Amino acid sequence: MNPTTVSILAADEINYTGAARFLSSDDQLRLVDGEQAGAAEVVVLITGEVVVADLNRLSGLRVRRAGHRRPQRCVVVTDRFDPAMTMRAVEHGVKAVLPRVKISQELLVSAVHAAGQGSAYLPSQLQRALLEQLNALRRGVLEPNGFSLAGLADREVDVLGMVAAGLRTDEIAARMWCSEGTVKNVLYGVIERFGLQNRAHAVAYAIRAGAL
Incomplete structure (x- = not known):
């Protein structure tokens, strides 16, 4: 080492x-x-x-x-x-x-x-x-704007939870009543914001942060 x-x-x-x-x-x-x-x-x-x-x-x-x-x-x-x-x-x-x-x-x-x-x-x-x-940050800034302490919005947590459950993009889109493009944009936003590598890395981040 x-x-x-x-x-x-x-x-x-x-x-x-x-x-x-x-x-x-x-x-x-x-x-x-x-x-x-x-x-x-x-x-x-x-x-x-x-x-x-x-x-x-x-x-x-x-x-x-x-x-x-x-x-x-x-x-x-x-x-x-x-x-x-x-x-x-x-x-x-x-x-x-x-x-x-x-x-x-x-x-x-x-x-x-x-x-x-x-x-x-x-x-x-x-x-x-x-x-x-x-x-204080959670109560005054994050929660009023729909974010958790992990820095994830409610919709991002929902999407990552379904990715963790093994759902495909089209299945997630159907459950959320949105387009596949919207699901991909949500995931891309999380990956870019936290400097992650891929969807699996994003799920792992959410788990470590206590959001999942």
């Missing part, structure tokens, strides 16, 4: 050197910098306080996955993190937020490995904040 590539963004040389020493101890992690840093699978951000400028900086760090440019997976090590920024941080690729005062080699390495595999670690306070922000 190839090592996970990691880049470090630190406010000063001391923090950079300490993080580099921790991460270099694991042969399944490979530190990259310079031009290679932009293609790292995981970025470790070390800062005293996370501010909007930090998240904007992360938004510019994108790697190509499944044909689309996606935010890099990020592990944040910080002293202060405003819970109100939790959802925005997640949107910018943040997978873990670790308290700098409690950081250790084992904790940092474990968090980087988890982030590289797509897993997340957020303190309980930030988990609660994220759930509250998601619920």
